Amino acid sequence: VGIDLYTTARYGKLIRGPFNRAAEALFGIISSGDMSRQDFEMLLAARKLPANQLTHGPWLFDLSMNEVSIGWQTAGDCLAQLEYRRRGTENFQVIRANLQFQAWSSAKLHQVQITELVPGCEYEYRIRTFPTGKKESLTTPWQSFRTFSENENTFSFAMFSDLHNSAGNLKKLLKQAAVEKCRFLVNAGDMLNNSTGSESIYDAYIDAECALHPGMPLFNVRGNHEFRGNAPGSFFRIFPSRTALPYGSVRIG
Secondary structure (H helix, E strand, O other): OOOOHHHHHHOOOOOOOOHHHHHHHHHOOOOOOOOOHHHHHHHHHHOOOOOOOEEEEEEEEOOOOOOEEEEEEEEEEEEEEEEEEEOOOOOOEEEEOOEEOOEEOOEEEEEEEEOOOOOOOEEEEEEEEEOOOOOOOEEOOOEEEEOOOOOOOOOOEEEEOOOOOOHHHHHHHHOOHHHHOOOEEEEOOOOOOOOOOHHHHHHHHHHHHHHHOOOOOEEEOOOOOOOOOOOOOHHHHHOOOOOOOOOOOOOOO
16 A cells, blocks of 8 residues: 555555555545545554444344344454344344355354244344454344334334435434334435445444434435445445345335
8 A cells, every 4th residue: 555665564465556545445435535644544543443343233124024134234354143032031043144055254244134023022132243263252232123013003203315424414303302202214315425335324324323223123215326426236235125126115004
């Protein structure tokens, strides 16, 4: 990275090139201009977290009467699993994230889908992440969600759209008392200006919604601005479709 021997010696594992290109490759951060070595090192220091430390989420999406999907991101590649149980019970079930054909793979972005749930029931879940080596795993506190029910005929929800990276305004809306009573949140599109990677989506709305209303399910619509930028595929990496289609439906009540 860069043009001097000091930089090459310290960051030899990186491909030679500008610092902003290295920041994009490592962290998914797009710089509008040239990035200095000092800026890059400050960015690197701020991200010196254990690889299995959660940095975003967890977020719940695609909740229904019988299913829910849960996603989260860690600081680096690691193994991760989700443990869940019906509230009031002790034994829990385990779902490994990034498990394909019985091969458990390390990753930064993790998602699981829980199926065969009972309508109208409350469940607890927690996330356990495993680093490489002999270090201890990290486990989040138990959180909870409730599946939709056929008898759930009265409910409220909050819907946001066209905020275009206005996370500050979104936080003001999320702090309103009425939102506390909502059953779920709807992100109806154009929540950011341009998709420049996963971090742009986290910064625009996911981090704020997870911090202020943890465990509240999200329903997410891709607007035309989510499809702009140099990383339009980020939306469906964070919110993969259950049907392989860019739209869907859910029954409540």
